Amino acid sequence: MTFRPALTLYQGRAGDRNPRGVAGAAVVARALAHATGLDPTTVGTPAPPLGRHWETELDAARGDLRALAQHCDVLLAEGRPPITTMGRCATALATLPVVARHRPRACIVWFDAHADANTPATSTSGYLGGLVLTGAAGLWDSGLGGGLALQQVVLVGARDIDAPEQQLIDRGVLRLVPAGPNLGARLADAVGQAPVYVHLDCDVLEPGLVPTEYRVPGGLSLSQLNEAAAVLAQRERVGLEIAEFESAWEDGRPGSADELVEALQPLWSARTGPTPPPASP
Template sequence: MKAAYTVFHARAGDHNDLAMPGAAAIGNALLGQTGIAPTTIGNFEPALNKGWREELEAAMPALRLMQDRLESVFAEGSASVAATSRCAVSLATLPVVIKHHPSACVVWFDAHADLNTPGSTTTGYLGGLVLAGAAGLWNSDLGAGLSLNSLILVGQRDLDPFEQELIEQFAIPHIRPTDDLPAALRQAISGRPIYIHLDCDVLEPGIVPTDYCHEGGLTLDDLLVCSQEIAEHRVVGIEIAEFQNAWDQSGGSVSPGPLLQAIDPILALFRSRT
């Protein structure tokens, strides 16, 4: 599969204004690697810092544009490589992925499970409701279709009781940072096509700038060995979320280069077809 490149450049539950330029930085780096300019979805708007309902309403026009973009990408037989700023963008992407690739598993790299519903969340953060929305446990108005049996969690270490109960109830594979990562991934993937979500907070704090920081995460070497294993399978897409372009609002820009190098085995699958 050849790849189509996309940058989501609108707010989607942002706590600050660093992930939109972070997504643009990833897009520029991919342009440098491939010579292909990514399609940009949405326009910069300052973060709202509101509850999930207000954030979803504000983001909805851009999220619908993102759905239209992925519909076109998959309909033409391409894979999707996207910088999606915040995890909440996956409310738009995942229903389209499952529509076009119903046999795919979703490998979700994240410090969190993002399996809360509006009724179970303790924070009201839109990004924490993503997988539950895509699975139809609540209605985001962006579609559903994700089976929890197709989900593979990697790196989660901040789980709410509601999420833990779902993981146990549906026997969702949960690969911890201390596990044998390639072997655990190989067993969980079980030969299926793969769609990857990479939230940068899956990494140990201090490696790349991101909004949430939880100790005990993956290293870049861990991410590299995961990418090498995943690249042995059929990959239908990858989305890179929560990369911030600076450590704080007043800081200098940080390159996404080391992050992209760690997932290069996956990205290389598509460069050879462009």
């Protein structure tokens, strides 16, 4: 089967606390367009960040998130794997229920420093991005649908985990592949031969590799990310989404997504297998 992905740039709200995520999504989309030759379709309109409680943020974002869900629904119905760049991981409240409906057996491979599996009842921060997986699973009503089976989720590289999220891991509801040696082999064991839909939150990486809002020590290197991508590319690729890349570093230097895109090459390329590890900045 020909691998014919479609590139989408999401520019709407998703619980943003600064404008660098929306701008960063555009940076990643440009790098992917250059590398793949795909023309991105833009969904959503940039708006000033609110930095408010999750309910306010979700109400403000819901219109554009619904538009993204409808767009992904069309792509998956056509058999075109979506590659989506998004500012914040809360955008997956729109994409994951669509994936679950079209491909209920797909494994959701969630690269993130955080588990993002609190509920409104367990969250101490009230941050929308921390409620994504449970919202997509219908454990609370986002207004964007549910249907995701948490047992189909594999967390990769999560290390800043709240107590309620750790309970889900301990009970086997969520599976965790920690960062560390032999990541590719451990990930292959966790995923098996299931089709994969990959979410990458860039803070899964070791701080300093790409600009992100959160910096949690103990993350993946770019070569480890490439190793994991090569393993996942041996399975059917349902889609890829990239979040939490900020357009600039704290000192104002612009961020480049070229090495990130190169590390992810097995996931967006028509060919499979590892690529040479990108050089560290």
